[in-house]
Amino acid sequence: xxxxxxxxxxxxxxxxxxxxxxxFAKFGASIIDTDVIAHQLTQPxxxxxxxxxxxxxxKYLTDDGAMDxxxxxxxxxxxxxxxxxxxxxxxxxxxxxxxxxxxxxTGAYLIFVVPLLVESASWxxxxxxxxxxxxxxxxxxxxxMTRNNLSEEQVRSxxxxxxxxxxxxxxxxxxxxxxxxxxxxxDQVRVLHEKYQSLAKSLINNHHKKV
Ligand code: ADP
Numbered sequence: 001x002x003x004x005x006x007x008x009x010x011x012x013x014x015x016x017x018x019x020x021x022x023x024f025a026k027f028g029a030s031i032i033d034t035d036v037i038a039h040q041l042t043q044p045x046x047x048x049x050x051x052x053x054x055x056x057x058x059k060y061l062t063d064d065g066a067m068d069x070x071x072x073x074x075x076x077x078x079x080x081x082x083x084x085x086x087x088x089x090x091x092x093x094x095x096x097x098x099x100x101x102x103x104x105x106t107g108a109y110l111i112f113v114v115p116l117l118v119e120s121a122s123w124x125x126x127x128x129x130x131x132x133x134x135x136x137x138x139x140x141x142x143x144x145m146t147r148n149n150l151s152e153e154q155v156r157s158x159x160x161x162x163x164x165x166x167x168x169x170x171x172x173x174x175x176x177x178x179x180x181x182x183x184x185x186x187d188q189v190r191v192l193h194e195k196y197q198s199l200a201k202s203l204i205n206n207h208h209k210k211v
Pocket of ligand 1: 020179182
């Protein structure tokens with residue numbers, strides 16, 4: 001994207017994407033989290049709210065004017081056409097806001113956190129490298145049950161709607177196995193950060209040579 005070195009960071013729900021993106025941020029990478037952007041778009045006064053109100057009605061808004069996430073989740077889970085309708089509103093806005101954030105980012109390189117990156121051809125083509133955060137499925141289930149107060153079956157049904165562990169592993173240029181102690185993960189993050197910094201530098205140098 002925009003000719004800058006960028007990493008697409010992905011992984012299944014609860015794999016540790018946010019946790020590990022925060023570690024990269026400490027080293028100086030610019031993090032652009034598409035989930036955070038999607039959240040902002042659907043807050044009260046968010047850019048997606050006028051279209052959501054127009055197309056779905058007030059029933060899908062909370063009293064303060066945010067998208068009613070629980071209601072909307074139930075709707076789109078059961079009805080693919082409605083899901084498409086919501087995505088048609090959100091995806092162009094996510095793209096627009098992502099590009100805006102990228103143009104403002106000052107870090108040595110960009111990390112886009114994209115939960116469904118492997119599932120999206122356009123994202124796969126956009127990033128320079130794909131970093132997959134991996135862990136055992138049992139670990140994902142345990143973490144998300146605790147974090148989101150969901151049942152095992154609810155977590156499993158979310159996981160079924162995502163790419164499989166194997167599909168993500170196959171798409172990975174780099175992989176962090178995040179099942180153990182976070183202090184050990186931090187060492188892996190440091191090594192990768194150094195690699196990304198040097199790849200970012202060589203990309204800039206190549207650009208200069210071409211000019
Ligand atoms: P994601 O963004 O992929 O859904 P998170 O980064 O939010 O995942 O992590 C899910 C939960 O698991 C969080 O509560 C986080 O604190 C915890 N977690 C992540 N990695 C580890 C780890 N290596 N050890 C223990 N807990 C972890």
